[in-house]
Amino acid sequence: MRSLHPSSRCLATLAIGLVPWAVHAGCPIPPDATASASAGPVQARWSTEPAQVQVGEPFVMRVELCPAAAKLLRVDATMPEHRHGMNYQPSVKPLGQGLWQVEGMVWHMAGRWELKLDTELNGVAHRLAPSVTLK
Template structure:
């Protein structure tokens, strides 16, 4: 995922094939040594000016691996996945584009 923050720890997202209008889950992996205090996940469709109809549920699997459930993309098109990670009180935003057919 990309971030505008300089020297931000790398964040990777893994997902199986994303179904249209059906719930799915993703895994978020946060690299580096800095302690992670919280991970928040959301998504928007910039062209349509709307976001998710359901609040994603984030569960820590380990210190650096997080499972995100209750994701649902209800329209085809370009989605922007947004992940915010709190590192010791410093919040870093990451985004990634997902094209859903």
């Protein structure tokens, strides 16, 4: 298993520190932004609806990619310590201008989840893999 670069980690309770979706600061994403990650030239930040994710309850992610030309191809999440992932396959929908909506997210256990945001920029794949702790 590959290790995550420290700048791609977001170890925080999902109930705390998520950027409200109404805030759209654009690119580049500030390095101190909560709920954010980067891989190569691609940066992402996200918020959830509802803002406080509950164990076993569906939620929606709204993702902003920088640069806006990047495409969000797929989103998944796993629990590395438990060696399993989600029980559902989320869908990804473009909203335009680098914004994406991910529906069908359900984290069925509390603990550390590793998000997998598969992106593409100029024909090159980039995986952003931040960690998030759900309490």
